[in-house]
Amino acid sequence: MPELPEVETTLRGLAPYLEKQIIRTIEIRVAKLRLPTPLAKPIQGLTVLRLERRAKYILAHLSDKTTLLIHLGMSGRMTVSQNIPSPLPKHSHVIMTTPRGAITLVDPRRFGLFLQMETSKVLAHPLMAKLGPEPLGKDFSGAYLYRILKSKSTAIKPTLMDNHVVVGVGNIYASESLFRAKINPQKPAKKLTRAQCDSLVKEVKNTLNDAIVAGGSSLRDYAHGNGQLGYFQHQFRVYGRDGEPCVTCGTVIKKITQAQRTTFFCPKCQSH
DNA sequence: CTGAGCACCTGAGGGC
DNA sequence: TGCCCTCAGGTGCTCA
Secondary structure, eight states: OOOOHHHHHHHHHHHHHTTTOOOOOEEESOSSSSBBBSSSSTTTTBEEEEEEEEEEEEEETTTSSSSEEEEOOTOEEEESSSOOSSSOOOTEEEEEEEETTTEEETTOOOOOEEEEEEEGGGTTTTTHTOOOOOOSTTTTOHHHHHOOOOOOSSHHHHHHTTTTOOOOOOHHHHHHHHHHTTTTTTTTTGOHHHHHHHHHHHHHHHHHHHHHHHHHTTTHHHSSSSBOOOOOOOOOOSOOOOSBTTTTTTOOOOEEEETTTTEEEEETTTTO
């Protein structure tokens, strides 16, 4: 279930199966994802030049100057295998084959996307145009965050999940990053100090990087195992741990709801 | 403009 | 066993 580290891990796992490979076949079995999936042009026989990630989107640039824009939504995953799986797992919506094997997009809730558009227009697409900076890039800095939060009166936790502020920080890593930075998730965003913004930026990067490293280290399992991409053992400090003791101070971890999403935090460590 | 709430979907798990 | 309820890692839209 994809947050940014899972998407990054998925992309790295897909690369050997897709990059510089010819798409021999593609079958769209269920076209109705978050947006309709019909492809603008046939892609059989085209080569995947390069894979790229922007926010939680996977971009596959094709040799005819079009790009596949793939999003995994809440429940999507890509699997790789030698041959087309038989029987196909439930909710297999797109199956592609290359000389290296088969790639299957499985997405029970169908909040994902599989679109094709001109490469030159991808970044201007309405889905992409207004995205904030990449969390792991240098544009996401304490100075930037401090500046942009000044106009945000909502609580920091939902603000951190706002794609206009920064992309790629989902519900799990928002809670985890705020815990590491010792910031109360309910604090109005505009009230964060500059030092807190510095700390939060640092901990967002640390948290995401740790998860990517953990995912990367299990990549070898994908090649030889069941082929599921984007799953790895999470080591959460607060997420899903309500009622359990804080790993730092032993205080009972609390669970609250903010903007219809669950937030976990330590009331003692995160009192400011 | 902002913030709150809803919408899109299916499946898992708990209570009865 | 089955029904009903709640909840789930995302994100764009509408409305006040």
